[in-house]
Amino acid sequence: MSIRVRYAPSPTGLQHIGGLRTALFNYLLARSSGGTFVLRIEDTDRERFDERSLQDIYDTFQWFGIRWDEGPDVGGPFAPYIQSERVSMYREYARQLVESGYAYEAFDDAEALRESREDGKQGYEPIFRGMSEAEKQKYRDRGVPPVIRFRTPDEGATEFEDLVLGRVKRKNRDIVTDPVLLKSDGFPTYHLAVVVDDHHMEISHVLRGQEWVPTTGLHVLLYKAFGWQAPAFCHLPMVLGKDGQKLSKRHGATSVIEFRNSGYLPEAVMNYLSRLGWSYDDSREFFGQADLESLFDVEKLSKSPAVFDYRKLDWFNGSYIREKSEDELYDLVLPFLVRDGLVSDPPDDAQASTIRAAIPLIRERLRLLSDASGLLRFLLQDIREWTVDELVPKKTAVEDVPDYLARARELIQDADAVSDDVLEERFRAAAEALGIKLGNLLMPLRVAVTGSTASPPLFGAIRLLGVHRSLERVDACIALLRKEN
């Protein structure tokens, strides 16, 4: 039997990086096994539904580079793939469970239930479980909308085989008492919808986060009540923040769109995510999408939770950036320069050629695509002011610096016409003549030209900016320092 898996996000907010990993592992299992990957939208919570979410799901996966074989936008043999369009089905199955005695109507006051929970009361007292029809009719007559609750067994135990965890066993009385299957608004809860849909969509493997382990017993009970065969379960280790808590906002970026906007490459994110809870061997770190699609194996999934390490992601990102060609990097970096207001949209010819020429100089200095703005700002914007502190090298008298700059000024006059090596030799000789270190001659020039003590290679930067403009900046700095003195 062929493998069918699904990623089933609920459109209640932006796609989470942890959800992206769940989706990735599902996708990889499908690809590595020649199976099918399904996208299903679980929008049964009308209160938390968020308009932008659906589009965010599409945008996220388009950027990430994985696509589904069946889903709301591409269709498929089990359409519709949006749960709100399948409600009649859930109602039908809920009714069926009531008829077969596995479920019953209840007329609880949702508000009262919520309040008692807030008072610290735990569990549900199944007062409607054995109530007579006549008694229930009174509620109906009063117009109280019913919910349908599952009748959890008091005796026995339920167990399932998990591909990661092994055998998981639970006493039935420890499973939440009589959970709601169909809400009073006529929509199903997750438990009903997921079981009905996974069965009808012929899902063979359920890969989801470990937070679902406690409720899997209920799902198994539901499969039994329907007389259906349950899929294989595979609970993925959770993704945590630095402090060991579930990854959340306060740990940093969590929505996929934030990673994208921060300048992460999808292949770096994919590579990093693939290592959270999954491993291949004892040494390999780099996995491209094609590698993962063929190498992924649930056997190598781990049980323990993984802490999300932004620094390692950064390292991956820098590595992948360095592998890009100059043309690719140009296209990748441009949107960030536009966003940061450094170039027009689209850039004019001068800007475009400047940036293209600068790419080789900044490539190995980028950890994030967005770092390009800081690195190229001196080329694309005027420098309004310099800090004297930066212009003056350590252990150097302020009054000496204008002389150094004046000397440097002479040496770069024909920078366009000579090589780096020649320029460097000149500066070495000049530094020696002045009796100072090469760095102390170059640093004021660097700060004058680039506005920063950290920059791309100086001579290259000068040519990119243009000798003329470079000289202007040097002159401005000389004037500034003289005034300061």
Next chain:
RNA sequence: GGCCCCUUCGUCUAUCGGCUAGGACAUGAGAUUCUCAUUCUCAAAAGAGGGGUUCGAUUCCCCUAGGGGCUACCA
């Protein structure tokens, strides 16, 4: 509180009874270098604790501890 799951360097992980416990990120030191970065070399860094089982346990079992998750008419 109850239930469930988890436990190897700070972090991600390898090890499926024989280990001088391997790799990567991060960290530290050094080399290269006009700054920054890249690159390279080296270093430090782990089997939660206690019982078993076994010739032999990081690997298997139990207990304790710690961490996490769930405990909704949310998913």
